[in-house]
Amino acid sequence: MTTIADVARAAGVSVSTVSYALSGRRPISAETRERIQAAIDELGYRPHAGARSLASRQTRVMALAAPLRTDLYVPVIMQFVAAVATAARAHDHDVLLLMNDEGPAGLERVAGGSMVDAFVVMDVATNDPRLPVLRRLREPTVLIGLPGRADGLSCVDLDWEAAGRLAVQHLVDHGHTAVALVGPPPAAYERGTTYAHRFRTGFETAAAETGIRGLAVPCEPSHDGLGASLARVDTEQPGTTGFVVHNEPVVGTLLHALRGSGREVPHDVSVLAVGPHELAEGQAVRLTSIGIPADEIGALAVEMVADLLAGRSPQTTLVAPRLVERDSCAHRSDSSAGV
Amino acid sequence: MTTIADVARAAGVSVSTVSYALSGRRPISAETRERIQAAIDELGYRPHAGARSLASRQTRVMALAAPLRTDLYVPVIMQFVAAVATAARAHDHDVLLLMNDEGPAGLERVAGGSMVDAFVVMDVATNDPRLPVLRRLREPTVLIGLPGRADGLSCVDLDWEAAGRLAVQHLVDHGHTAVALVGPPPAAYERGTTYAHRFRTGFETAAAETGIRGLAVPCEPSHDGLGASLARVDTEQPGTTGFVVHNEPVVGTLLHALRGSGREVPHDVSVLAVGPHELAEGQAVRLTSIGIPADEIGALAVEMVADLLAGRSPQTTLVAPRLVERDSCAHRSDSSAGV
DNA sequence: CTTCATCATCGAAGCGTTTCGACTGCCTAA
DNA sequence: TTAGGCAGTCGAAACGCTTCGATGATGAAG
Numbered sequence: 001m002t003t004i005a006d007v008a009r010a011a012g013v014s015v016s017t018v019s020y021a022l023s024g025r026r027p028i029s030a031e032t033r034e035r036i037q038a039a040i041d042e043l044g045y046r047p048h049a050g051a052r053s054l055a056s057r058q059t060r061v062m063a064l065a066a067p068l069r070t071d072l073y074v075p076v077i078m079q080f081v082a083a084v085a086t087a088a089r090a091h092d093h094d095v096l097l098l099m100n101d102e103g104p105a106g107l108e109r110v111a112g113g114s115m116v117d118a119f120v121v122m123d124v125a126t127n128d129p130r131l132p133v134l135r136r137l138r139e140p141t142v143l144i145g146l147p148g149r150a151d152g153l154s155c156v157d158l159d160w161e162a163a164g165r166l167a168v169q170h171l172v173d174h175g176h177t178a179v180a181l182v183g184p185p186p187a188a189y190e191r192g193t194t195y196a197h198r199f200r201t202g203f204e205t206a207a208a209e210t211g212i213r214g215l216a217v218p219c220e221p222s223h224d225g226l227g228a229s230l231a232r233v234d235t236e237q238p239g240t241t242g243f244v245v246h247n248e249p250v251v252g253t254l255l256h257a258l259r260g261s262g263r264e265v266p267h268d269v270s271v272l273a274v275g276p277h278e279l280a281e282g283q284a285v286r287l288t289s290i291g292i293p294a295d296e297i298g299a300l301a302v303e304m305v306a307d308l309l310a311g312r313s314p315q316t317t318l319v320a321p322r323l324v325e326r327d328s329c330a331h332r333s334d335s336s337a338g339v
Numbered sequence: 340m341t342t343i344a345d346v347a348r349a350a351g352v353s354v355s356t357v358s359y360a361l362s363g364r365r366p367i368s369a370e371t372r373e374r375i376q377a378a379i380d381e382l383g384y385r386p387h388a389g390a391r392s393l394a395s396r397q398t399r400v401m402a403l404a405a406p407l408r409t410d411l412y413v414p415v416i417m418q419f420v421a422a423v424a425t426a427a428r429a430h431d432h433d434v435l436l437l438m439n440d441e442g443p444a445g446l447e448r449v450a451g452g453s454m455v456d457a458f459v460v461m462d463v464a465t466n467d468p469r470l471p472v473l474r475r476l477r478e479p480t481v482l483i484g485l486p487g488r489a490d491g492l493s494c495v496d497l498d499w500e501a502a503g504r505l506a507v508q509h510l511v512d513h514g515h516t517a518v519a520l521v522g523p524p525p526a527a528y529e530r531g532t533t534y535a536h537r538f539r540t541g542f543e544t545a546a547a548e549t550g551i552r553g554l555a556v557p558c559e560p561s562h563d564g565l566g567a568s569l570a571r572v573d574t575e576q577p578g579t580t581g582f583v584v585h586n587e588p589v590v591g592t593l594l595h596a597l598r599g600s601g602r603e604v605p606h607d608v609s610v611l612a613v614g615p616h617e618l619a620e621g622q623a624v625r626l627t628s629i630g631i632p633a634d635e636i637g638a639l640a641v642e643m644v645a646d647l648l649a650g651r652s653p654q655t656t657l658v659a660p661r662l663v664e665r666d667s668c669a670h671r672s673d674s675s676a677g678v
Numbered sequence: 679c680t681t682c683a684t685c686a687t688c689g690a691a692g693c694g695t696t697t698c699g700a701c702t703g704c705c706t707a708a
Numbered sequence: 709t710t711a712g713g714c715a716g717t718c719g720a721a722a723c724g725c726t727t728c729g730a731t732g733a734t735g736a737a738g
Contacts, residue, residue: 001724003723003725004726014688014689015689015724016687017688019726028685029685032686032687044451047452048452049452049454050390050391050453050723050725051693051723051726052725053388054387054390054694054695055692055693055727056725056726061435068421074413077417078413089438089441095435095436096434097420097435097436113388114385114387114694115388115433222621223591252562252591252592256591282560282562284592340694343695353719354696354718355698355720362696364697365717366715367716367717371716387694389725393694393696393722393724393725394695395697679738680737681738682737682738684733684734684735685733685734686734687730687733688729690728691727692725696721696722696723697721699718699720700718701719702715702717702718704713704714705713706713708710708711
């Protein structure tokens with residue numbers, strides 16, 4: 001293993017000079033810097049991360065706490081993970097992966113061992129047991145998601161409530177007066193995951209404000225689950241012509257089920273999906289959809305980590321939802337509804 | 340921050356005694372051990388990972404190189420990642436997440452900085468550019484997947500060729516004489532990902548050996564992609580009554596498409612899926628399927644890392660495929676095929 | 679000319695562990 | 709009785725880096 005002392009010797013300078021040349025914390029003459037760089041290249045020197053963290057008290061590693069559950073749409077989770085990892089690299093940091101099944105203890109372990117400089121935490125619940133721990137730790141934290149109370153912690157998330165409103169508004173603009181939300185599974189609502197609630201709140205608020213009928217039903221992500229939810233919509237709110245699907249695994253199934261019951265999209269009913277654009281585009285009818293900007297949010301989370309590390313104070317950022325029109329929402333000029 | 344010196348002072352022993360009590364590398368009397376443990380608990384002491392890695396030359400962290408591509412079925416990837424992370428914790432290791440877009444350089448960076456003790460590498464291609472690097476590194480490596488040449492590196496994967504044969508055999512046992520493989524996208528074949536090839540090889544070998552007709556077509560993971568692949572099957576091999584789907588995103592679509600063309604599953608055609616059991620069970624017809632034992636393979640990978648770290652030599656393990664019968668494959672007593 | 683910054687560099691003191699070699703009793707085998 | 713071993717402990721030397729406080733030069737300001 002080649003050490004900083006080897007480099008110093010090869011370049012004919014002292015160890016501290018090499019260190020300063022590398023960190024730039026003190027001026028080093030251009031000539032010396034070049035000699036040092038040459039030595040580094042020739043020897044293939046890489047600083048020892050452990051020694052560095054011991055001496056400098058920072059690791060250039062951030063922990064990412066990722067969920068490990070089945071009621072979440074995994075591709076989106078993965079997109080967040082990838083976005084955070086990639087953005088972290090751009091900030092010269094690595095990512096230590098924590099699976100949420102370790103809970104608060106995992107965070108304490110990793111922080112206690114001085115393994116990371118900061119935390120990025122996904123899948124936060126209203127009353128997440130990790131929050132008090134995170135507040136106590138000296139390492140800064142960025143939450144992806146919005147807990148009940150965020151004081152002292154940075155947060156970044158999609159503005160789900162605005163997304164819910166946007167979905168309804170789009171259908172209202174197309175003349176629909178009875179819309180249904182096919183939402184996440186009941187489990188997602190019961191656990192305090194706030195995005196499910198916030199989206200539904202936006203949906204219901206907008207329906208009430210615009211004076212149309214709106215019904216929100218949760219949905220298990222399976223063929224039968226979708227069938228049950230659809231049946232509820234048909235009996236509890238007959239004449240529904242606008243569907244909002246906030247449940248990725250069932251969008252394809254929903255489309256087939258609607259057609260199976262004689263309703264053509266978009267001729268008879270309109271469908272608006274919430275989820276990745278690839279999903280929306282890969283269907284029988286290209287779906288108008290509200291995307292989940294996971295890349296943007298992940299990158300933002302890392303920026304916020306950098307801000308906190310630089311001493312700035314925690315803040316909350318909500319990303320505005322964006323709707324992409326495709327082929328699944330049509331104008332409805334008359335007010336009669338077909339079943 | 341509380342250090343080992345604080346603990347030693349509180350327990351009235353020397354620093355080295357605390358260290359030995361913790362590592363167990365030298366005998367320490369029960370009484371002393373208890374006093375030390377009490378001090379540790381009281382002070383909330385956690386060893387500093389950096390200092391530890393500096394002195395002991397091991398980090399208790401393993402790197403996991405995970406793919407970042409879209410032609411892979413993400414939930415399965417995530418399952419591998421979760422399995423490795425969980426198993427690593429069981430072995431008192433943490434996981435540093437590397438995204439494959441960093442390529443060989445990422446591995447070199449992390450190894451050079453002594454950040455990890457070992458590598459687990461996913462998504463290996465036939466002629467993966469990371470292989471020569473990994474062989475050169477002093478940290479041991481376990482590959483999840485099978486490259487062209489595995490010498491010097493440990494590998495673990497599903498026995499995809501056996502899986503392909505198993506799929507065909509199951510359909511043959513049910514009297515089918517014309518079977519089709521709806522496979523991964525062309526991109527998966529073109530990149531040297533061996534699992535796509537191996538499955539197809541198993542499929543084709545078994546078809547040839549049993550003397551039935553077999554046709555393999557790749558498939559883009561979208562509604563239209565499936566339509567195109569299905570059309571190819573219908574024209575190139577009319578009378579196909581057995582379908583093997585090795586392409587998770589389109590299984591639902593395939594089912595609907597078959598029904599849409601008047602073919603009932605399993606009455607008219609049988610369908611056998613390759614993928615997670617949840618996927619197979621969530622469909623309109625519960626699909627007979629061959630699972631991908633990601634948990635098992637991930638755990639095995641970590642075991643193999645532990646073996647290598649303990650000085651044992653590299654080895655290759657192929658996990659036997661398992662087929663679960665559900666409702667999508669039916670016996671076909673007559674040999675006439677309907678379109 | 680002094681005096682004072684500033685630039686460029688060096689030496690040494692940590693940072694918190696592990697591990698090696700010694701040392702002290704005490705027990706056992708010859 | 710003594711040599712040898714072993715259990716239990718200690719002190720000190722690494723491990724590879726950062727950073728603080730010098731120390732000479734050099735140049736500008738008075």
